[in-house]
Amino acid sequence: MTDRFTTLHDDGVLELTVSLTTAGNSLDHEAVLAGRAALQSVMRGHLKARSVLLTGRGDNFCAGGNVKHFHDAPQRGEFLRGLAHDLHGLLSDLHTTALPTVAAAQGWAAGAGMSIVLHADFAVGGPSSKLRPAYPGIGLSPDGGMSWLLPRIVGLGRARTILLRDEVLDAQSALELSILSELVDDGQVKPRARAIAAELAAGPSGSYAAIRRLLFASSSNTLSEQLHAEAETIAAVAVTGEGIEGVNAFAEKRSPDFPSARG
Numbered sequence: 001m002t003d004r005f006t007t008l009h010d011d012g013v014l015e016l017t018v019s020l021t022t023a024g025n026s027l028d029h030e031a032v033l034a035g036r037a038a039l040q041s042v043m044r045g046h047l048k049a050r051s052v053l054l055t056g057r058g059d060n061f062c063a064g065g066n067v068k069h070f071h072d073a074p075q076r077g078e079f080l081r082g083l084a085h086d087l088h089g090l091l092s093d094l095h096t097t098a099l100p101t102v103a104a105a106q107g108w109a110a111g112a113g114m115s116i117v118l119h120a121d122f123a124v125g126g127p128s129s130k131l132r133p134a135y136p137g138i139g140l141s142p143d144g145g146m147s148w149l150l151p152r153i154v155g156l157g158r159a160r161t162i163l164l165r166d167e168v169l170d171a172q173s174a175l176e177l178s179i180l181s182e183l184v185d186d187g188q189v190k191p192r193a194r195a196i197a198a199e200l201a202a203g204p205s206g207s208y209a210a211i212r213r214l215l216f217a218s219s220s221n222t223l224s225e226q227l228h229a230e231a232e233t234i235a236a237v238a239v240t241g242e243g244i245e246g247v248n249a250f251a252e253k254r255s256p257d258f259p260s261a262r263g
Helices: 029-043 067-072 076-097 112-118 146-154 156-164 171-176 186-201 205-218 223-238 241-251
Strands: 006-008 013-019 051-056 101-104 108-110 122-125 130-132
Touching: 006 029, 013 029, 013 112, 013 186, 029 076, 051 112, 051 186, 067 076, 076 112, 101 186, 108 112, 112 130, 112 146, 122 171, 122 186, 146 156, 205 223, 205 241, 223 241
Parallel strands: 013 051, 051 101, 101 122, 108 130
Antiparallel strands: 006 013
16 A cells, blocks of 8 residues: 555555655645544554554654644634644554554654654654754644653653753754654664664564553553553463464574464
């Protein structure tokens, strides 16, 4: 499956493009709708994706929303509500699929672009990568889940400073804050992100999904609730094809073949 914004690669990596080189690499609304349609096809079982790769065209990942469109909208509040609704639908679907997600965060990731990067399990950047909330700069408030995810990644105090001061985070700062997972040469950001996505697609999908569910639940569960969830989850995963293959391969001193074990 391939269209202008989405590609399902043969190795199970679903690549979603969020911005084009036009309009300064701003978030493309058509790309948002196409990405959501692809993720819904995954959830319906029509697309057999096993990981997601988020990319932007050109030198930047995504410079945020198209502010000119904000300016030109006759009903600005309703227009922005609609854009946020569509973006949030995409990100909610990304969360629901429970697929491991990688972002190729080259160049600028600002506004909604930074929000999207925060949703990735792995975000690869380069020396030229820069992240900025950008919302205060145009007198707006965050969307794309930034106000929920950023404090969970960097802590409430640091998130408050980044957002209220509209800080520009360079690549090294973003790495130290665990917003970026690793840094490579600028020309290797997309290839490295693609390689990680392929590695995840070949891995134990059920294990990854379970890990992500447990991590997200941990912030609201008590320790007792989390221990119960872990016990129930490991018992359930142990009897899946991938769980059986992983344990058997370890006992037999061989590498597991998770793709063949999937039901």
